[in-house]
Amino acid sequence: MFGQDNDTDSLITAVAQRGDLEDTVTATGTLQPKHFVDVGTQVSGQVKKLLVDVGAVVKAKQLLAEIDPSVYQAKVDGDRAQLLNQQAQFALSNLQLMRQKNLDRENAMTTEVL
Numbered sequence: 001m002f003g004q005d006n007d008t009d010s011l012i013t014a015v016a017q018r019g020d021l022e023d024t025v026t027a028t029g030t031l032q033p034k035h036f037v038d039v040g041t042q043v044s045g046q047v048k049k050l051l052v053d054v055g056a057v058v059k060a061k062q063l064l065a066e067i068d069p070s071v072y073q074a075k076v077d078g079d080r081a082q083l084l085n086q087q088a089q090f091a092l093s094n095l096q097l098m099r100q101k102n103l104d105r106e107n108a109m110t111t112e113v114l
Helices: 070-104
Strands: 045-051 064-068
Touching: none
Parallel strands: none
Antiparallel strands: 045 064
């Protein structure tokens, strides 16, 4: 019946029973996303925290990542220091001008110096 060997010892038998069937499909190809979205930033820097997973669905205005603020904070601190320096120089110049005007009123200096 099954070839030349009719020996029933060579047959594998099993009791039929109900159960789930599993099937694996193997395929080759390229997966493409359903939608493409360009993401850009207003500033550049090192990412400190990534707040979403790759492929996650996100909404408009949702925070996606945090950029390390230390570089920008150092620039702000430097600019504030420079502003304070400029304000101090302006105050000093005003004091010197008032002194020169007072000396001129007392005829203690020449008009050219004023």
